[in-house]
Amino acid sequence: MHTLDVALGDRAYPIxxxxxxxxxxxxxxxxxRGRQAVxxxxxxxxxxxxxxxxxxxxxxxxxAIPVILPDGEEFKTWETLNLIFDGLLANRCERNTTLxxxxxxxIGDMSGFAAACYQRGMPFVQVPTTLLAQVDSSVxxxxxxxxPLGKNMIGAFYQPQMVLADVATLNTLPDRELRAxxxxxxKYGLIRDLDFLAWVEGNLGLLLNRDPTALIYAIERSCRNxxxxxxxxxxxxxxxxxxxxxHTFGHAIETGLGYGLWLxxxxxxxxxxxxxxxxxxxxxxxxxxxxxxxxxxxRAGLPVxxxxxxxxxxxxxxxxxxxxxxxRLRLVLLQRLGCGVLTEVATxxxxxxxxxxxxT
Amino acid sequence: MHTLDVALGDRAYPIxxxxxxxxxxxxxxxxxRGRQAVxxxxxxxxxxxxxxxxxxxxxxxxxAIPVILPDGEEFKTWETLNLIFDGLLANRCERNTTLxxxxxxxIGDMSGFAAACYQRGMPFVQVPTTLLAQVDSSVxxxxxxxxPLGKNMIGAFYQPQMVLADVATLNTLPDRELRAxxxxxxKYGLIRDLDFLAWVEGNLGLLLNRDPTALIYAIERSCRNxxxxxxxxxxxxxxxxxxxxxHTFGHAIETGLGYGLWLxxxxxxxxxxxxxxxxxxxxxxxxxxxxxxxxxxxRAGLPVxxxxxxxxxxxxxxxxxxxxxxxRLRLVLLQRLGCGVLTEVATxxxxxxxxxxxxT
Numbered sequence: 001m002h003t004l005d006v007a008l009g010d011r012a013y014p015i016x017x018x019x020x021x022x023x024x025x026x027x028x029x030x031x032x033r034g035r036q037a038v039x040x041x042x043x044x045x046x047x048x049x050x051x052x053x054x055x056x057x058x059x060x061x062x063x064a065i066p067v068i069l070p071d072g073e074e075f076k077t078w079e080t081l082n083l084i085f086d087g088l089l090a091n092r093c094e095r096n097t098t099l100x101x102x103x104x105x106x107i108g109d110m111s112g113f114a115a116a117c118y119q120r121g122m123p124f125v126q127v128p129t130t131l132l133a134q135v136d137s138s139v140x141x142x143x144x145x146x147x148p149l150g151k152n153m154i155g156a157f158y159q160p161q162m163v164l165a166d167v168a169t170l171n172t173l174p175d176r177e178l179r180a181x182x183x184x185x186x187k188y189g190l191i192r193d194l195d196f197l198a199w200v201e202g203n204l205g206l207l208l209n210r211d212p213t214a215l216i217y218a219i220e221r222s223c224r225n226x227x228x229x230x231x232x233x234x235x236x237x238x239x240x241x242x243x244x245x246x247h248t249f250g251h252a253i254e255t256g257l258g259y260g261l262w263l264x265x266x267x268x269x270x271x272x273x274x275x276x277x278x279x280x281x282x283x284x285x286x287x288x289x290x291x292x293x294x295x296x297x298x299r300a301g302l303p304v305x306x307x308x309x310x311x312x313x314x315x316x317x318x319x320x321x322x323x324x325x326x327x328r329l330r331l332v333l334l335q336r337l338g339c340g341v342l343t344e345v346a347t348x349x350x351x352x353x354x355x356x357x358x359x360t
Numbered sequence: 361m362h363t364l365d366v367a368l369g370d371r372a373y374p375i376x377x378x379x380x381x382x383x384x385x386x387x388x389x390x391x392x393r394g395r396q397a398v399x400x401x402x403x404x405x406x407x408x409x410x411x412x413x414x415x416x417x418x419x420x421x422x423x424a425i426p427v428i429l430p431d432g433e434e435f436k437t438w439e440t441l442n443l444i445f446d447g448l449l450a451n452r453c454e455r456n457t458t459l460x461x462x463x464x465x466x467i468g469d470m471s472g473f474a475a476a477c478y479q480r481g482m483p484f485v486q487v488p489t490t491l492l493a494q495v496d497s498s499v500x501x502x503x504x505x506x507x508p509l510g511k512n513m514i515g516a517f518y519q520p521q522m523v524l525a526d527v528a529t530l531n532t533l534p535d536r537e538l539r540a541x542x543x544x545x546x547k548y549g550l551i552r553d554l555d556f557l558a559w560v561e562g563n564l565g566l567l568l569n570r571d572p573t574a575l576i577y578a579i580e581r582s583c584r585n586x587x588x589x590x591x592x593x594x595x596x597x598x599x600x601x602x603x604x605x606x607h608t609f610g611h612a613i614e615t616g617l618g619y620g621l622w623l624x625x626x627x628x629x630x631x632x633x634x635x636x637x638x639x640x641x642x643x644x645x646x647x648x649x650x651x652x653x654x655x656x657x658x659r660a661g662l663p664v665x666x667x668x669x670x671x672x673x674x675x676x677x678x679x680x681x682x683x684x685x686x687x688r689l690r691l692v693l694l695q696r697l698g699c700g701v702l703t704e705v706a707t708x709x710x711x712x713x714x715x716x717x718x719x720t
Contacts, residue, residue: 089510089513096685118513120502120516144480149450154478156477157480235481322454322480325456326394
């Protein structure tokens, strides 16, 4: 097992990465106060992993109250969030009850937001069961739900007590979701870790074949990158924005198509290609660089062409982005491979051109 | 004008108290970034004070986007909160847009929660227009909405950038709301400021007649008490709980009767009487003390008898209280007048007896 720390002072917490961690009461129980915990999961994950987690808690004398939500980005709404509040209140959960999120990014984001808001804040633990959640969304304390006009528009910065990433849960992950998770793995290489990008290129076959050693390495190095960025800039006043490479375009894809049609990682891959085209347009990346990124996404089975919503629609959707400041679109682009930058230098014309290059 | 500071380090902010402050662009404009601000108000307050606030902003070149909500505790819900999010998104508000809450406690609590959640946090300013909001709810960063099973169950600790308390707005406040605000004023005397309690007893006539000097003094001294408590214990791990004298019983009244039937301050007054009876039952207050509290509430025109929901229903409702810890009801009681204490020593039998004494 590997353990990393997210260095956030009095909100610091560990990330444990390894196989079979769902059964490790020695890791879980120090974070549970009292004799009850709430486990939020979804209809897909609960049949697979709820029992083992409940048994682990039971060995420590903790009874689990399950709250099972429907599965999918399209349910990342207030209505679904309210099912968590209803469960918490119906079971008279107190503000020191621990909420455990068992699932992918949607479950983690919604559960974290519920924990942030219930009685103005209750402790919570992330148990991510998808590659995307293990390498990205479970770490760093961004929680949210979607609004029809914009993804992750309503949320909170709220850190978990612990992240428990059990790679054994990836054995049941559909291929499409595994690939979606790789989009965020590749992201770390592109924005700040060129050696890791090369490692992913060299080990993509092992990752796609779910080699546990390769997966653990990729998760640990991704989390290490994320933990460093989050520790330096918890509330995204600067560097943290780089983690959103491809996300401004990607969120436009997700919102524009309707939540749930494309997976988040798929939208990020296609969005990152637009960002790469734009970086090329600014003279920062070479043709070769762009081709290298495209080839890696293609080998990972990820979309490299965004849906053709029309450039005007993209711009309209992107103006809701959280990085917009004083009316100016700020985008994460690549100064070179391995070096992301948050910038406003691209003109609307350059952005439109990149969107057109990146669309089918 | 009086100015107090809430000493919260990098979240410190001023409270300005005086007459005619809505017209003071020198106070407002330093807190507005960009050329747009959102003003959230309700159907009662907006016709009275929105224009003057909009004009003040306009003199500084800031255009105001109004979001007008229905008026009343029964609208302190997710559905109403969503009207704020809809307004923010429809107007493409960014996360550095300032949200201004113009109204009483319901507007302040909901607007603050909306500001805490929109794009994971935008700046906000409190412009309280009721006595209750000026002496209590606008200060300290507690924001929330209600859930059918419990008042203020979903919310955040989120501090404003400034509180602007214009006592001129109290001239249009209905008598019933003025009296409700006095319940929170009296609370500060009871829990930590016996001299202030005596002052309120001696100046109640002036307060009820809306004497501006008396009102400003009462607001300033209340805010000073609140600011001291909040600075010492922002997230209610200890002393801050004392501010909830009468609130555990009071919230049970509000939730039990249905939100909006009793004003919050009315429920707090009747709830404080139950707390006083219980403090008497524990031998902490004398008959005389209890009579003194009762007489003051009566003179203020506040209810001193709680609705008879039955003791069992009270206990049931109270078990949702945010101060419940490890299944134990923790209550704010009075060790003596001027000295509140958070305690679990009362037995269920003693609590039941106090409820019966405090009910009609």
